[in-house]
Amino acid sequence: MTRTRPLPLLVLAAIGFAAAFLLDVVLAMQGRPVLVPPVSLIVALVLIAAGLVALAWPVHRAAQGERRIDPFYAMRILVLAKASALGAALLTGAGAGILVYLLSRAVVPIGSSVTAAASLVAAAALLVAALVAEHFCSLPPEDEDQDEAAAAAS
Template identity: 45%
Template sequence: MRRTSPFALILTAIAGAAVGWLLQVGLTAEGALTVIPPATLYSVLFILAFGLLLLGRPVRRLVRGKSQRPVDPFYAMRVLVLAKASGITGALLVGAAASFLGYAVSRAGSVSVPAFWPDVLTGVGALALCIAGLIVEWWCRIPPQDRSEPHGQTVEQR
């Protein structure tokens, strides 16, 4: 599996910003209330980021050689896929939260709108999730193999 590229994350954030802005404009055009992220959204984003770091810790310890306890390869694979998905989801939500914040501030002309702090906290929580995903993805990489070893043999087998 390839590492998540910064270009893909930037494009995902831009797509999230475009969708978020169009959503706010569409709701305003219909006369409906705009989206204000609830406290549960940014709370869950922070909890997910912390939980992802906890899930990736055993894999990191094994890869760095600090743990003798084996880790199930399927567990490591699932953590890696969750980390990649978290990075992409975090980037998407960073863009959406930035567009919500930009729309709220541009309409009111000041930062005293009721959506300001929920939008900021959602953006920070989404950024924390994205960064946690990238960190855990980095933790799950396999160290490069020594090319001087005969193929198929380890040091213990010689």
């Protein structure tokens, strides 16, 4: 599996930004309350980020040769990290869209803006944690000189 590239993350962030911003505009035009991320979302994103790194740490230790680990477990963590990175990019864009909408109003709602900024930071933290977990699940590059020396010795 290849590493997550920046382009899909940027595209998903742009989609999340546009969708959240436009949805807030449409809701405001209809006189309905605009989107404001709940505090529980912020807590959940931070806990998911911490859990993902904690699950990836044994895989990293196994990749360094310190211990053995089930390869299916490592693959599951890698897939979870990749999915979390894509989802976090979408949520980061959505948090930015909501924050930009709230800050563009004539009267800025402070409490909602702080909550939107906190959700943006929490989603970005999940994105970073997912990319770190994905890095933890990669094998170090093999040294070809050592492989040739081992083959010549046997």
